[in-house]
Amino acid sequence: MNLIINNSSMTPIYEQIVMQMKEKIMSGQLKADTMLPSVRTLAKDLRVSALTVKKAYDAMEQEGYVITVHGKGSFVANVNPNLAREEKQKEVEQLFEQGIRKAKECGMTAEETKDLFYVILSDL
Numbered sequence: 001m002n003l004i005i006n007n008s009s010m011t012p013i014y015e016q017i018v019m020q021m022k023e024k025i026m027s028g029q030l031k032a033d034t035m036l037p038s039v040r041t042l043a044k045d046l047r048v049s050a051l052t053v054k055k056a057y058d059a060m061e062q063e064g065y066v067i068t069v070h071g072k073g074s075f076v077a078n079v080n081p082n083l084a085r086e087e088k089q090k091e092v093e094q095l096f097e098q099g100i101r102k103a104k105e106c107g108m109t110a111e112e113t114k115d116l117f118y119v120i121l122s123d124l
Helices: 012-024 039-046 049-063 083-103 110-123
Strands: 064-069 074-077
Touching: 012 039, 012 049, 012 083, 039 049, 049 110, 083 110
Parallel strands: none
Antiparallel strands: 064 074
């Protein structure tokens, strides 16, 4: 599995694994019922602790992206496209909230924040 771990990132390694694997699932690179690498295999490939990979798999299972069958392994779940869209929307909301908080910390008014939003939006 082609995942890139940034050891100097402030994002925990297990979250980096989760984000990248969820992206692969949502984009269709990992199809439903695809067997994922074993915890030990992925840990060895990424040069991280098996506990880190286990934590990532457990988190994805809780969110409905992965199904683990005892003795058989972990598999990509059949993800509802609406769930994937909702997940992305939550990420966008969190990023907007962070940006708005930062703008308030800097003393920007609501009007200045909106103006900046529209400037950035028009540039994309």
